[in-house]
Ligand SMILES: *[C@@H]1O[C@H](CO)[C@@H](O)[C@H](O)[C@H]1NC(C)=O
Ligand SMILES: *[C@@H]1O[C@H](CO)[C@@H](O)[C@H](O)[C@H]1NC(C)=O
């Protein structure tokens with residue numbers, strides 16, 4: 001008798017959870033209305049086609065019709081918000097100095113060639129534009145293009161200044177910001193809850209816990225963007241022979257746990273966009289869209305655009 005009740009309640013619970021997860025995810029949560037939806041996202045402006053995070057890169061991506069620019073922010077000594085990936089300028093300019101120790105006008109120019117982090121053995125040869133831009137330059141040049149801002153330092157002034165710029169340029173509805181660190185995302189949210197945030201790494205783990213335990217449909221979420229890597233690309237970035245058995249296993253496990261169509265369907269039905277980074281090959285673009293990702297971040301905006309055109313993956317309305 002007891003066993004029968006147990007089985008019945010388990011089955012009921014399972015059916016209820018599945019129904020809420022996939023069939024009616026909006027029964028408990030009103031669908032969030034985003035102000036933009038991005039399929040084509042240019043990582044650092046498209047680091048494979050122009051020097052990363054330069055105005056030339058952003059202009060090229062916007063000319064191609066990208067839906068969103070992804071970029072990284074730091075603060076200079078004179079408290080200017082600049083668009084640059086690394087805290088230290090050595091890799092990108094050849095000068096061993098930290099951005100936080102230099103005033104904006106002293107910042108060196110980029111090297112002529114930069115490595116592309118997410119494409120093995122690839123160096124990007126830049127054009128004329130080697131300047132590290134201000135965030136305000138980007139906002140001024142592209143007033144209508146959504147921007148994804150990675151806050152690279154846990155610095156309250158940086159967070160405050162970015163929020164001020166977003167407000168000044170009237171972009172609260174055209175921005176998402178955050179970092180893998182939950183401390184930074186919490187500060188961002190506290191500074192200006194009207195700017196959407198992404199899931200930090202600890203929150204991604206929590207999300208997976210909720211998903212696999214069946215609790216996800218019952219839990220409210222403050223984040224509006226899930227931005228995750230496709231773990232399988234690690235085997236392309238590294239020499240496959242140099243990955244140990246356990247590294248290969250962990251990659252496989254992470255890929256299997258994260259790349260879940262049911263998870264993406266549930267989140268997108270709740271109005272949470274899913275972006276996958278950083279994909280540079282057609283087979284990965286295809287896999288991401290087949291899994292139901294909202295958008296793909298790429299270093300090669302032209303390649304992604306060609307793929308989308310050929311496969312009829314349309315620009316969001
Ligand atoms: C840059 O900052 C890091 C971390 O704060 C520090 O360890 C390093 O010495 C600094 N580099 C230079 C060149 O000042
Ligand atoms: C934030 O950055 C500014 C400028 O680089 C620096 O002066 C300040 O000390 C930093 N604040 C913290 C809390 O690290």
Ligand SMILES: *[C@@H]1O[C@H](CO)[C@@H](O)[C@H](O)[C@H]1NC(C)=O
Pocket residue numbers: 035170171172173
């Ligand atoms: C952003 O969207 C909200 C909700 O639609 C609207 O009330 C608000 O005025 C918008 N903000 C700006 C700065 O356009």
Ligand SMILES: *[C@@H]1O[C@H](CO)[C@@H](O)[C@H](O)[C@H]1NC(C)=O
Pocket residue numbers: 150151152153154178179180181184
């Ligand atoms: C997040 O911020 C940390 C500093 O707290 C920085 O080292 C890291 O590169 C950032 N990571 C991402 C993915 O933005």
